Amino acid sequence: MINTEMHSMRDVSCSEEGEGYVRLGRSAERMVLEVVAEAGETGLAKKDLVKSLQSKYSIDDKLAKTIDKGGFGEAKKRKWIDINKGALVAKVNVNDVQDDTYALLNQIAQSNIEQLSDEDASRLKKRKLIEVKTVKYFVVTKGEDFALELKDTGATDLTHEALRSGKWKEQTFKPYNFAAKGKPTDGGYMHPLLKVRSEFRKIFLELGFQEMTTNRFVESSFWNFDALFQPQQHPARDAHDTFFTSEPKNCLSIPEEYMERVKKVHEEGGYGSVGYRYDWSLDVSKTNLLRTHTTAVSSRILYDVAQKYKETGVFTPHKFFSIDRVFRNETTDETHLCEFHQVEGMVIDRGLSLGDMIGLFSQFFAKIGITDLRFKPAYNPYTEPSMEIFGFHPQLGKWTEIGNSGMFRPEMLEPMGLPSDVVVLAWGLSLERPTMILYGINHIQHLMGHTVEVSMTRDYPICQLDKKKE
Secondary structure: OEEEEEEEEEEEEEOHHHHHHHHHOOOHHHHHHHHHHHOHHHOEEHHHHHHHHHHHHOOOHHHHHHHHHHHHHHHHHOOOEEEEOOEEEEOOOHHHOOOHHHHHHHHHHOOOOOOOOHHHHHHHHHOOOEEEEEEEEEEEEEOOOOOOOOOOOOEOOOOHHHHHHOHHHOOOEOOOOOOOOOOOOOOOOOOHHHHHHHHHHHHHHHOOOEEOOOOOOEEEHHHHOHHHOOOOOOHHHOOOOOOEOOOOOEOOOOOHHHHHHHHHHHHOOEOOEOOOOOOOOHHHHOEEEEOOOOHHHHHHHHHHHHHHHHHHOOOOOEEEEEEEEEEOOOOOEOOEOOEEEEEEEEEEEEOOOHHHHHHHHHHHHHHOOOOOEEEEEEEEOOEEEEEEEEEEEOOOOEEEEEEEEEEEOHHHHHHHOOOOOEEEEEEEEEOHHHHHHHHOOOOHHHOOOOOOOOOHHHHOOOOOOOOOOO
16 A cells, blocks of 8 residues: 655746846846947937847847837836936946846746745746746655555455355455445436427426326327317318227217217307308217327316316416327428427417417517517418418528417307307417427438437437527
8 A cells, every 4th residue: 555645836937038038148127228228318219129129139029029018117117217308218327236037037047946935926927937837746655554566455245155154254345435436327318309398398387387188199089179160071180181090999988968069069050150060970079099289188178177167157267288299190291290299388368369379479489599480370170360380490491380379269169168258379389390490400300200310319419498588
């Protein structure tokens, strides 16, 4: 065993400028005094100082200008020279001054720094004439158990065999260092979608929204379509657009009274509507599918809100959101997949308008750093008015649809049992497309799917949104 003790010492050496003065045998201020003294009583013009230094000491222009810059001020500070009618004049006899700066530099150049005071070292360092470093070193000495040969330091583990045989009683065990760090382990990494999802969730919670439960990937056509006042012959309900399940093919139950009101509004109309005028089918409504939007979740939540209003007679405003996966039988391209994430939200209250919805979107997207937004009128069977939301993608160089929105129709809300004056602002926003904009990804299959590089989850940075002022 050995003992180590760390020490430190000051190391002082002349800088390049300081070494130049040692070679010349005088400091900058001394040289300035000498050339000014040679000019006599008439003095020396300040503009001629550099040329005079070059001529007298045979130095280059760079060093002469350095002496002019530092030596002139120091000589004037020491009152060796002065300015009289625009000319430099000597105030002391050259032979009477003591060039302590040169003396110190010469002492340092000879590695004789023991007598160098901290005050002198600080002054010379400030003038950049010396370099001061702290040198750390270790003193190694023999320890109590020092030996020139390796010795057995003892067992490191208490084994099962040692316990059974009793050998452990005769063993010497090596002390454990419980303060030592263990071997670093590779932890998990969040996918960019999950990083952005986390930020979106924080924003919704900051705005006072409540998160909805979204654990139903398989949903009935009733909650996915019929409850939203979407007719059964609508093209979106065709197998070309929707994934239907073969097992289980149908759901088990639908609230009967509510189902009758939905059937009536589809067939005959009501609440200011003439309906769709067709024979509504319960069998079609009970068909199971992979949910095409999380609006199916919203329809269930709205029904629950209506039931609580029916029980208490008191309406309470709500703000809900969810972020989860949906499925559509779509043709894949650079911005579309069959499986993607939807950011669903809705505000339930009285007195809301389309302007409130535009203001909410502007505030939300400003919080994620997307301020270039456009709103386009659209059609949805269950919202009126309706809007598509577009955000500008700088990498693609074009406007990309990032969401759909609108105000739920009375034909959807009133059969649930909500008051007729209650307004619901609803929207479904893409999670993938804002993530593509934030991370500069130009193809959605580079973000999600079988072609994604696994290393992406490790290499991509955290999601740090450039939040703008609303």
